[in-house]
Amino acid sequence: MFRNRFLQFGLLITVLGVLYFIFFDNDSASSAGASENIPPETYRRQVGDERQKKDDFFRTSSDSPVSDKTAFRGLLYFPPDLTYRVSARVEPFADKSQKLIVRMSDGSEEVYTKYAHAAFSLEGQVHRLLMLQHDGNLSILFRDATSGKETYGGGRYIDIEADAIENNRVVLDFNAAYNPYCAYNPEYACPLPPAENTLPVAIRAGEKYVDSH
Template identity: 35%
Template sequence: MQKYIILFSIFFIISCNSQGKRPIPGETEYQKEENIRFKDASISPLKKKDLKKFKGLDFFPVDTTFIVTAKLTRTENAPIFEMATTTDRKPLYKEFGKLNFTLKGKNLELTIYQSQDDTRDEKYKNYLFLPFTDNTSGDESYGGGRYMDVMTTDISKKNTVVLNFNNTYNPYCAYNDKYSCPLTPRKNHLDIEIKAGIKVFKKH
């Protein structure tokens, strides 16, 4: 889960550009913030050789049809379980609920999870974890799937939440194999092409 709070303001971005520096790439503020973070050597997951050649992350064109409202059905008394990762690490998660939504005329469902480590951290206790794969995975997008952060504070009283697939991101393992990343559960495969959000990273 992304746990870096971007401290750069729009004013900072504008002031940098006004001083003749290269404009921050990205169609949206989300994309610009991601590119700023990845360019920062102190927090970037990129390997040194990739960081030197980094000019910006590759995203699908922003498409508002990939912004949907999902109905949340909370999972009662869900057991805590060890989620498989790319390493031997087994972080503890709990199923938070099911998200049902319609996209491109298809009725789809994803399971959303809550990290048990996050529930003990005041900064991240409202974060929910939504991993998924789709029919672009392994081709135009990262084969291990993509992630989306959802906030419990964004869930309405009617148990609906807006999912913006334009704001998806890759696990750090897509950039550097030193990281340990949760594996997307098989039940979270969407039988549709999600041509929105982050694309696969082409390593140098």
């Protein structure tokens, strides 16, 4: 009798192990695959080039949110880290017409479309973030454990190209996370992340923030 129970328990453990490998190990492997083909030095150079272009835009463009461009010394960033470039499983909504009322930084509201959830592994935990669509653009608005400390308290954004989603998977690169314009100029109204998009971990990647107001 005890032997049969032991065998049944052993079989259960084996089945759970297989399920873990299928559903979680695949995600882990995919997460690793999001960065394994990019040499770290090449990646750091690419990210550095993009950040320089953004600094130039903020310093010179009439569309820049920076009002005093002569005092602008460049944006602040965490060092590029491939750990924060992860592969996510895209979980679309069955009802494509689901809407979300998004609160803006000036107290107004806008209507966004719920596009999908993005599920990914980071720091040994599985996370899910709501992906929103507005004016044809896809983005993730999120907060994390750095918000209001090392990064902007109003949250940060990641933009996603629709054609970057293949077979319900997409690469989320938190090194590209950026602050909304209202972080640099209160005259702008920016959407605030929905409550469910608050990550319990610290995302030390992308734009940092120091309140200079």
